[in-house]
Amino acid sequence: MDIRNNRPQGLVTAGQRAEVMRQGNASAVLRAVLAHGPVSRAEIARHTGLSAPSVTKLTSTLLDAGLLAELAPLESTQGRPRVPLGVDRDRTVALGLHIGLLRTTFGLVGLDGTVLAEGELGHGELPDLTPDRIAEQAARGVESFLAERLGGRRLAGTGVSIGGWVDGARGTVVEHGPLGWRDVPLLDLLANRLPGPLLLEQTVRAIARAELWFGAGRESDDFVLVFVGSVLGAAIVVHRTVHRGPGAAAGAIEHLAATDDPAVRCPHCGTGCLSVTATDTVLVAQARAAGILPAEDEAGDGRALERLIESARPAGTDAGDVRAQELLRTRARRVGRAVSTIVDLVNPSRVVLAGGILVADEYLDELRAEVARRSHRGPSVAEDIVPAVFGSRTLVRSSAVPVLERVITEPFTALGLV
Numbered sequence: 001m002d003i004r005n006n007r008p009q010g011l012v013t014a015g016q017r018a019e020v021m022r023q024g025n026a027s028a029v030l031r032a033v034l035a036h037g038p039v040s041r042a043e044i045a046r047h048t049g050l051s052a053p054s055v056t057k058l059t060s061t062l063l064d065a066g067l068l069a070e071l072a073p074l075e076s077t078q079g080r081p082r083v084p085l086g087v088d089r090d091r092t093v094a095l096g097l098h099i100g101l102l103r104t105t106f107g108l109v110g111l112d113g114t115v116l117a118e119g120e121l122g123h124g125e126l127p128d129l130t131p132d133r134i135a136e137q138a139a140r141g142v143e144s145f146l147a148e149r150l151g152g153r154r155l156a157g158t159g160v161s162i163g164g165w166v167d168g169a170r171g172t173v174v175e176h177g178p179l180g181w182r183d184v185p186l187l188d189l190l191a192n193r194l195p196g197p198l199l200l201e202q203t204v205r206a207i208a209r210a211e212l213w214f215g216a217g218r219e220s221d222d223f224v225l226v227f228v229g230s231v232l233g234a235a236i237v238v239h240r241t242v243h244r245g246p247g248a249a250a251g252a253i254e255h256l257a258a259t260d261d262p263a264v265r266c267p268h269c270g271t272g273c274l275s276v277t278a279t280d281t282v283l284v285a286q287a288r289a290a291g292i293l294p295a296e297d298e299a300g301d302g303r304a305l306e307r308l309i310e311s312a313r314p315a316g317t318d319a320g321d322v323r324a325q326e327l328l329r330t331r332a333r334r335v336g337r338a339v340s341t342i343v344d345l346v347n348p349s350r351v352v353l354a355g356g357i358l359v360a361d362e363y364l365d366e367l368r369a370e371v372a373r374r375s376h377r378g379p380s381v382a383e384d385i386v387p388a389v390f391g392s393r394t395l396v397r398s399s400a401v402p403v404l405e406r407v408i409t410e411p412f413t414a415l416g417l418v
């Protein structure tokens with residue numbers, strides 16, 4: 001959001017222009033501290049190109065606003081000790097809320113992307129998975145969570161993420177197959193139930209934005225994030241921007257070819273695509289059909305995937321269930337085939353993997369080998385396929401990122417300091 005949008009066009013005064021510039025410079029300081037911190041004021045000046053007096057003024061404003069913190073002084077060779085600055089992770093926080101198929105998870109996330117407190121609500125106890133029911137459960141859970149855990153911190157807003165086809169700008173879930181939702185005005189449903197402002201992002205894009213600010217994006221401006229979990233999706237990041245396209249429909253990878261096995265055919269596309277071979281849900285169904293897991297989720301906690309992985313590598317022994325291992329290996333290879341298609345089409349600097357696929361990370365080399373075998377980039381592509389920095393449990397942090405991003409890019413507007 002541009003702060004000038006609130007004013008009639010063409011009537012931007014010199015004072016307002018100066019304010020926009022001051023906010024832009026404050027954001028540059030925050031970004032420098034996030035990227036290089038802890039850093040001294042002199043180093044901030046070097047990274048941002050701002051003058052030393054400007055940096056002194058801006059850092060003092062950001063310290064007062066509780067966005068930066070002075071850390072323990074370092075010994076200096078030239079008399080005065082250097083006081084490094086870091087981002088204050090504990091005074092301004094965002095609430096991140098992720099609506100999954102099996103559960104809603106939420107938590108408080110600090111300005112540097114640290115998850116400070118988390119909670120979750122299983123959907124198993126709900127009579128149905130309608131948007132209203134899930135919104136109501138989330139509102140109740142979040143209310144008591146905040147009463148207990150927020151303390152004296154300032155809450156900058158709530159970031160909500162959900163899988164499927166999401167148009168964040170409109171606040172709408174266009175389609176979520178597994179939940180059976182279509183054209184759900186999710187932000188309207190949550191508007192009076194969660195602390196605002198509310199921002200909605202699609203899960204995979206939210207994870208990509210978290211990686212961009214706090215993870216893989218610190219080293220790479222162009223990457224494709226591939227999420228393989230109970231949902232599938234990709235986020236294409238080019239020049240540090242997530243590509244969305246018309247209707248925010250970019251990144252659907254469900255029907256990329258994954259196997260030629262004639263026994264596996266998707267009812268929608270007629271091929272052995274990712275959606276019928278590679279999701280966590282498919283993997284668990286295969287494990288049940290093979291008798292590796294009981295036919296029903298006996299514990300009713302939705303942790304069947306974890307149980308499958310435990311049986312593939314039981315703690316304290318090498319003797320895992322070879323059938324479980326083979327299922328995980330086959331999935332890794334099938335995902336590898338689809339990733340090779342993405343690599344050849346987009347040619348990203350990195351492919352960042354996220355989701356349930358990371359839980360059994362010992363099979364990632366098989367995935368890499370399959371990409372290397374198929375991609376025209378050849379064997380060297382394998383080293384550019386990396387796990388997400390935040391691993392498989394990153395949903396709360398990612399959900400909060402759009403709110404944190406707003407604080408980082410427009411600190412004064414986001415915190416009402418203008």
Ligand SMILES: [Zn+2]
Nearest residue numbers: 255266269273
């Ligand atoms: Zn298909």
